Amino acid sequence: MTLRNEQKYRSWVEVDLDNFTANLREIKRLIGGTVDFMQTVKADAYGHGAIEISHAALREGARMLGVANADEGIQLRISGIEAPIVILGPSTLPEIPDVIKYSLTPSVSDKGFVRALEEQLEKSSRTLCVHVEVDTGMGRGGTMHSEAMDLIAHIRTMNHITLEGLFSHFASSETLTTFNDQQWLLFSGLLAELRQAGISIPLTHMDNSGAILNYPDLKLQMARPGIMTYGIYPSSETQSKAVLKPVMSFKTTIVLIKEFPGGYGIGYNRTYVTGHRTRVATIPVGYGDGYPFVLSNRGEALIRGRRAPIIGRVSMDMCTLDVTHIPDCSVGDEVVLLGRQQNEYISANEIADKAQTISYEILCALGKRAPRVFLHKGQTDAVEPRLRRIFVPGEEKSIARIDSIIRHCFQTRTRSEELGDAIYYEMFETLFGNEDRQLELRSCFRYNITISQLPEAVEPRRRADAYFQLRTHVEYKKTIRSDTFMIGCASDREQLDALIEDEHCEYRWILGGSDLVIERDFTVEKMRIDGEDIPIIDAKKTHRGYEVWFGSEKLKPKINREVKIEIEILTKKAKGNRTFPVYLLYPTRCLEIKFHYENANLRNVRAESFFAGRHPQAAVSSKRGKSIEIQLSNEEWVFPTSGVIFIWDV
Secondary structure (H helix, E strand, C coil): CEECCCCCCCEEEEEEHHHHHHHHHHHHHHHCCCCEEEEECHHHHHCCCHHHHHHHHHHCCCCEEEECCHHHHHHHHHCCCCCCEEEEEECCHHHHHHHHHCCCEEEECCHHHHHHHHHHHHHHCCCEEEEEEEECCCCCCCEEHHHHHHHHHHHHCCCCEEEEEEECCCCCCCCCCHHHHHHHHHHHHHHHHHHHCCCCCCEEECCCHHHHHHCCCCCCCEECCCHHHHCCCCCHHHHHHCCCCCCEEEEEECCEEEEECCCCEECHHHCEECCCCEEEEEECCCHHHCCCHHHCCCCEEEECCEEEEECCCCCCCCEEEECCCCCCCCCCCEEEEEEEECCEEECHHHHHHHHCCCHHHHHHHCCCCCCEEEEECCEEEEEECHHHHHCCCCCHHHHHHHHHHHHHHHHHHHCCHHHHHHHHHHHHHHHHCCCCCCCCCEEEEEEEEEEEECCCCCCCHHHHHHEEEEEEEEEEEEECCCCEEEEEEECCHHHHHHHHHCCCEEEEEECCCCCCCHHHHCEEEEEEECCEECCEEEEEEECCEEEEEEECHHHHHHCCCEEEEEEEEEEEEECCCCEEEEEECCCEEEEEEEEECCCCCCEEEEEEEECCECCCCCEEEEECCCEEEEECCCCCEECCCEEEEEEEEC
16 A cells, blocks of 8 residues: 655646637637627636636736626636626625625616615715626526616616616527527617617627527627637537637546455445455545546546546545556556546546536536646646635625735734834825725826926016926826716815825825915816816815816726826926925836926926835936936836925026
8 A cells, every 4th residue: 555645736727728818719710800708707717717717818808707796706806807897697786885896897687776776876976887688588687678678778867877788698509499599589679679769888798608609690799708718619519610629627646556355345335346356546536626426436537648437436535446457557646537648538528428417517616625727838827726716805804804914924024013013004004095995006107297487478477486387297097997086186285185085086286385276276287088088077175175077978988997097287386395296196007207397497407216116226317408207117016105306406
């Protein structure tokens, strides 16, 4: 008897990202260049690991991600994914707070949910996109086809809900049936009715994997592939319609080898009795790992490129294999339960046939306790532990638990409870403020400051002598969370702090000078998103200073997507203050700051930078008497509280 004492993983699931990418490219070829696709990643991406699969799909151009419930969406959000996430199953009333908090896109099937969602959105001053599911014959989720127009009309009366999508689901897309044709006629008829009523819905989708393969002409704005992205054909009749590569393999190792004489019972209830001297290998996989119990005395595994039958019952944590015909195998050898080894291959469909189930169930269940090992170009690209895949903070106390873990990590790393707490609170208050809000990231940041003399023709002499004219133009890319936002001007530090705490405040300024009036001497010259001017909807003085609010219905489809923002401000600056500071309030990448002073009669202009990050080395260039420029590498993140101060003489 030989026993292996040490192994890194008892079992593991290998996910071939190259094969996954190849499948996505095959899908894009099939649907055509004008059709978007939503990557379905529900049930932990059919067992493949939702986080890594989502990132890989987004790199290949996925427009959205599809999940089954809010918890699955939250898991992706807290992993850093900002792309639109659609809950494909009917959303529930208890999910609404998390749907809003994490900017998820719910599926809507009834008016009661719409009213409840609108009420909570109004309270939080948020807007949200929804997709309406239509039941065309599936008999599961969705509003009945006959009631869809009424529900759509109801949604369109809401002020905080945008109808972004409309979808249905084929009942039998993996086979060619007349019922599929009937479902398509019902859905396409609804779309025609909407067009006749002058109602435009940006995204319609019905094509799942089976429909993509069996009904290539039934194209809408977006496809919704699932099982085929993971290299599994929906049915045998679809195998000739695409070239797919399997993505998942489930592997373990031999931990024990023993020899038994004839007549020896193997496993619970002795369902297998050896007929002759038999060499038996034990593997640390059972039905607790998702390997079906029904494969007792029926399943097979691969060892050294040869098939070895399962003998005896599949236990919760172990299986036994007959390896008599593989005399050279030994403890520590790789065992493949799903996947390829040398010239042999065990497919999900083969396992499903023996287990009298479907390949979907096999993929979702296999390797429940195993880490996902992601392969790229044949090498390990990443390893996703099981806990990362299953842990989702559903309540505030869970967030608090995460915060506590991070705080204690800092304490341990600094070997000081006091210092660890100081670092933790400084970092979290800087990044998230006093509230639990989403981390805002900015990229392609360009900030142009132009300082010049005030024109005497339009300004009193005393003001022209006391102040410079200051024009600032800032542009950057970020993911927007709302269709309304504010630009604020404060008159003191207390007001400025209040503006900083408001998540709707896109840009803020502090205006000093006893004879300056913030609503007169602070002007928003330009406000654009993706090159389009955004109108002012309100301008008012408040306890926080002067607030200019912008908004547009056209922004609703852009919510939770990256946009380019441009803001230009015209204001004044006291000549007695010979500095101009630029502070970064958010993590920023690809940074360029220019200070133009040609028409201000400044001397000895210089820049003192204080950038925080991994390797923030600023490049400084200047044109004497005209400008000075600061640049940082496009690859480096600059953290909040960073910045630069321009200093000069007069």
